[in-house]
Amino acid sequence: MQTTWTKKVGDALLAPAIAVAAALVVSSFALLVSGHSPIAAYRAMGSFVASTDSVVTILNRGAPLYVVSLGVAIGFRMNLFNIGADGQYRLGALFAAAASSAYSLPRPLHILTIMLIAMAVGGAWAAIPGVLKVTRNVNEVVSTIMLNFVATGLSAYLLNNYMRNERVENVVETKSVPKSGQLPSLNGLIENFGFHFPRLTVLNGFLPVAMVVGIAFYVLIWRTRFGFDLRMTGASPFAARASGVKPARMIITTIVISGALAGLASTGFLLTDFIKYNETFPLGLPFTGIAVALLGKNHPAGIAAAAFAWSGIEQASRGLLDEKIPPEISRIMLGTLLMSSVIAFEVVRRRNLTNAVRLAGLQAVGRAAGGPLDTETQPPSPAAGATT
Amino acid sequence: MTQAPTTSPPAIELRGIVKRFPGVVANDGVDLTVAPGTIHAIVGENGAGKSTLMKTLYGAHRPDEGEILIAGQHVTFKSPREAIARGIGMVFQHFMLADNLTVWENVVLGDEPGTKARLDRHEARTRLRDLGARYGLRVNPDTYVSELGVGDKQRVEILKVLYRGARIVILDEPTAVLVPQEVGELFTSLRSLTAEGVTIIFISHKLDEVRGVADDITVIRAGRTVGEVKPRDVTARELAQLMVGRELPKPIPRSDAPSETVALRLSDVTVAGVGDLPALDRVNFCVHHGEIIGVAGVEGNGQTELLDVIMGLRPLAGGSIELDGRSINDLSTRDRRDAGIGYIPEDRHKDGCVLSAPLWENVILGHQGSKPFSARGWIDRVAARRRTKDIIADYDVRTPSADVAAVALSGGNQQKLIVGREMTSGPAVLIAAHPTRGVDVGAQAAIWDYIRVARTNGLAVLLISADLEELIALSDTLIVMLRGGIVATLDPNTVSIADLGAHMTGAADGNDG
Numbered sequence: 001m002q003t004t005w006t007k008k009v010g011d012a013l014l015a016p017a018i019a020v021a022a023a024l025v026v027s028s029f030a031l032l033v034s035g036h037s038p039i040a041a042y043r044a045m046g047s048f049v050a051s052t053d054s055v056v057t058i059l060n061r062g063a064p065l066y067v068v069s070l071g072v073a074i075g076f077r078m079n080l081f082n083i084g085a086d087g088q089y090r091l092g093a094l095f096a097a098a099a100s101s102a103y104s105l106p107r108p109l110h111i112l113t114i115m116l117i118a119m120a121v122g123g124a125w126a127a128i129p130g131v132l133k134v135t136r137n138v139n140e141v142v143s144t145i146m147l148n149f150v151a152t153g154l155s156a157y158l159l160n161n162y163m164r165n166e167r168v169e170n171v172v173e174t175k176s177v178p179k180s181g182q183l184p185s186l187n188g189l190i191e192n193f194g195f196h197f198p199r200l201t202v203l204n205g206f207l208p209v210a211m212v213v214g215i216a217f218y219v220l221i222w223r224t225r226f227g228f229d230l231r232m233t234g235a236s237p238f239a240a241r242a243s244g245v246k247p248a249r250m251i252i253t254t255i256v257i258s259g260a261l262a263g264l265a266s267t268g269f270l271l272t273d274f275i276k277y278n279e280t281f282p283l284g285l286p287f288t289g290i291a292v293a294l295l296g297k298n299h300p301a302g303i304a305a306a307a308f309a310w311s312g313i314e315q316a317s318r319g320l321l322d323e324k325i326p327p328e329i330s331r332i333m334l335g336t337l338l339m340s341s342v343i344a345f346e347v348v349r350r351r352n353l354t355n356a357v358r359l360a361g362l363q364a365v366g367r368a369a370g371g372p373l374d375t376e377t378q379p380p381s382p383a384a385g386a387t388t
Numbered sequence: 389m390t391q392a393p394t395t396s397p398p399a400i401e402l403r404g405i406v407k408r409f410p411g412v413v414a415n416d417g418v419d420l421t422v423a424p425g426t427i428h429a430i431v432g433e434n435g436a437g438k439s440t441l442m443k444t445l446y447g448a449h450r451p452d453e454g455e456i457l458i459a460g461q462h463v464t465f466k467s468p469r470e471a472i473a474r475g476i477g478m479v480f481q482h483f484m485l486a487d488n489l490t491v492w493e494n495v496v497l498g499d500e501p502g503t504k505a506r507l508d509r510h511e512a513r514t515r516l517r518d519l520g521a522r523y524g525l526r527v528n529p530d531t532y533v534s535e536l537g538v539g540d541k542q543r544v545e546i547l548k549v550l551y552r553g554a555r556i557v558i559l560d561e562p563t564a565v566l567v568p569q570e571v572g573e574l575f576t577s578l579r580s581l582t583a584e585g586v587t588i589i590f591i592s593h594k595l596d597e598v599r600g601v602a603d604d605i606t607v608i609r610a611g612r613t614v615g616e617v618k619p620r621d622v623t624a625r626e627l628a629q630l631m632v633g634r635e636l637p638k639p640i641p642r643s644d645a646p647s648e649t650v651a652l653r654l655s656d657v658t659v660a661g662v663g664d665l666p667a668l669d670r671v672n673f674c675v676h677h678g679e680i681i682g683v684a685g686v687e688g689n690g691q692t693e694l695l696d697v698i699m700g701l702r703p704l705a706g707g708s709i710e711l712d713g714r715s716i717n718d719l720s721t722r723d724r725r726d727a728g729i730g731y732i733p734e735d736r737h738k739d740g741c742v743l744s745a746p747l748w749e750n751v752i753l754g755h756q757g758s759k760p761f762s763a764r765g766w767i768d769r770v771a772a773r774r775r776t777k778d779i780i781a782d783y784d785v786r787t788p789s790a791d792v793a794a795v796a797l798s799g800g801n802q803q804k805l806i807v808g809r810e811m812t813s814g815p816a817v818l819i820a821a822h823p824t825r826g827v828d829v830g831a832q833a834a835i836w837d838y839i840r841v842a843r844t845n846g847l848a849v850l851l852i853s854a855d856l857e858e859l860i861a862l863s864d865t866l867i868v869m870l871r872g873g874i875v876a877t878l879d880p881n882t883v884s885i886a887d888l889g890a891h892m893t894g895a896a897d898g899n900d901g
Contacts, residue, residue, distance in 0.1 A: 223769075225762045232753060235742045242701060242731065242739040243754035244722030353795070 022340035048319020064268030071261030084144030085286035087151025092122035092263025122263020173278030397460030405454035429602035447471035477549030492529035539570035628889030646679035651848030656707035682863030730815030779808035
């Protein structure tokens with residue numbers, strides 16, 4: 001059972017392929033029922049997406065989505081469900097926006113410190129459910145969801161009373177992030193290679209940040225001792241504990257990283273297209289991040305594919321308007337894609353497990369009999385261990 | 389004590405039951421005859437095949453050979469459902485109750501009175517009260533199971549079985565979870581059950597209890613029936629000898645002596661248990677460098693707590709643990725491991741390895757804080773793979789490669805990997821629980837040799853094992869655990885099987901009833 005590189009990739013792609021096929025079938029059905037031609041719809045989506053402007057929009061929206069999804073995924077990796085990315089993201093954005101105009105620094109440092117502020121605030125907010133879980137065994141799913149509501153109220157209060165730009169009368173918003181704190185666009189860099197952007201099309205500078213975070217995520221999870229402890233805790237908390245992992249410390253560290261990434265994600269908008277925090281600031285992202293982490297199987301490469309596919313479908317759905325098809329059909333597509341992925345992942349996982357156990361069974365039969373009669377404490381089939 | 393009516397056919401007769409699992413014969417020709425309306429105890433060591441036999445009777449699996457007769461009629465059960473239909477019910481050691489349902493809801497679950505659409509609550513409560521009154525198993529039907537104590541939960545389990553019409557009730561180690569007073573209550577209930585004509589099969593390895601409650605005793609050893617006795621005809625010592633059986637092996641004499649330096653010292657170590665009884669009660673012993681201390685004892689007498697408390701996985705309620713003269717009371721599990729304590733856990737699937745992770749990651753497990761596996765927080769995958777390949781070769785781990793998931797290995801091979809991992813990390817002290825459990829004979833001998841060589845080189849070993857042969861073959865000194873305390877310190881060179889059995893079962897103190 002030498003796992004070759006190609007087989008590994010094939011296995012990884014099998015489930016998504018099944019999921020995409022299922023999603024296409026279901027949304028085609030939904031289109032037919034509502035009296036539209038699926039072929040026309042997909043063609044409209046395809047042609048709409050195939051423009052520089054669309055691709056840039058997908059990248060601009062996909063990059064923060066990617067970062068917030070990584071934050072969710074790091075928790076998922078050890079079965080820690082941080083559903084509070086929404087609040088962490090929101091507070092991170094608000095504090096970063098309000099603080100950014102209060103000091104000035106040369107550009108790279110200013111950008112970096114704003115990002116650190118967003119991460120610190122997101123991380124600190126996430127630490128609350130972490131501490132509650134460790135000290136009082138409060139389920140983090142419940143506490144993070146509840147803290148989302150607290151964060152919504154808190155951010156509105158802080159914005160109204162302390163962080164509002166008083167010089168603007170009609171709108172409640174923070175001051176703008178100074179020029180030195182804004183991420184430069186990548187247009188100039190790419191035009192050096194002879195590519196020309198249409199007018200008003202701006203590729204945001206957050207994309208490289210997202211790439212760095214993705215690589216850092218991979219290195220942290222698969223190459224460091226912390227990542228080893230984290231993965232082992234996720235796979236088998238008892239074995240991890242027996243190996244010396246400190247559960248409390250792992251929980252706090254992981255949820256703080258998770259929150260910090262949610263905070264960082266908000267700067268993907270704050271330091272680019274939006275510049276200030278007000279009610280138009282994009283907020284739906286963190287919840288989408290949960291779905292994207294799930295779709296990407298908590299792996300940085302998978303999440304990258306999922307994040308950009310997700311924002312791709314959202315962008316493409318705007319093309320449906322030309323065909324007089326309600327763009328909400330894309331919601332059905334995303335929904336079924338998510339659901340069929342979860343099912344397909346599970347089916348493929350069980351198939352792989354069965355294969356592994358079958359192999360083990362053959363080995364057990366092949367062994368000479370005469371071992372200790374130990375069937376009470378040791379199940380005859382290794383499948384018993386596989387149920388975890 | 390109820391006397392069995394002798395005229396009717398036996399309630400249960402098992403003839404020549406053989407059950408094989410891959411690589412293991414769990415039951416190798418078991419005969420069992422149970423008279424109706426009696427309490428029949430089945431005793432045997434851990435792994436003797438008691439549970440396998442009962443699962444056969446309960447229809448959880450089918451025997452490879454042999455026949456089952458219920459009230460004189462041949463039966464074959466394809467599933468527990470069919471066994472229940474024939475009036476056989478089983479109460480498992482681990483309760484299967486829904487905490488957030490009431491007692492009556494738990495009892496009727498899966499067999500609800502009323503029509504398909506309507507659940508007859510009144511009927512359910514009435515039938516439950518009647519059952520309780522008839523058999524002396526009183527529980528309030530409307531209490532939530534989460535509010536019940538262990539003894540009450542067990543009563544609910546028994547009621548569940550009786551509610552389904554069982555006339556034969558199998559109890560798998562029912563006293564393991566009970567405190568002494570509850571044991572008394574359970575036995576009273578069992579007697580009133582037999583008075584009503586119910587037949588009880590009682591699996592246990594606590595001989596004093598068995599002698600107190602059973603009408604007949606069948607002893608099983610190594611998958612075979614080795615004796616059928618009446619409790620009044622045997623002493624606990626004789627029963628212990630029947631149960632443990634074989635002559636003890638002679639330990640291999642060693643030329644060198646253990647060093648004088650203490651590696652691990654436990655002073656008055658106490659661990660809280662369920663209720664008032666401590667799980668470990670003022671345990672004292674020390675392990676010298678170059679010495680193997682073997683812990684004998686029936687499982688569930690504090691061995692798990694002893695392992696946990698040494699590894700820092702369970703809080704110390706009193707006393708102290710010292711490693712090389714330095715207290716490790718306040719050290720974390722990781723610090724204890726890094727300080728040189730190797731650990732082979734009791735339950736390899738739960739604590740010993742991560743089944744979904746590849747072998748090379750499992751080899752890092754527990755040693756991720758030290759060289760060669762990590763340096764300054766980075767995992768050295770190359771070193772881990774190299775070490776894994778060495779272990780695979782030296783410990784004869786049968787695996788296609790170091791990259792397969794641990795789940796793909798058989799239990800014995802997983803165990804060899806774990807032993808190899810702990811031994812190659814060069815520990816100063818090794819805490820080993822059942823190091824060769826599930827391992828084939830050849831590899832067992834190899835593992836023993838590795839441990840002996842390491843001992844000669846100064847390793848201090850605390851060996852907990854259910855395998856007496858292993859204990860005798862390896863230990864320099866044997867200590868016996870019973871009810872959370874150490875009841876005897878024995879010399880493996882001179883100890884007799886009767887002595888050891890008597891100490892393990894508590895028969896030596898004369899408290900055998």
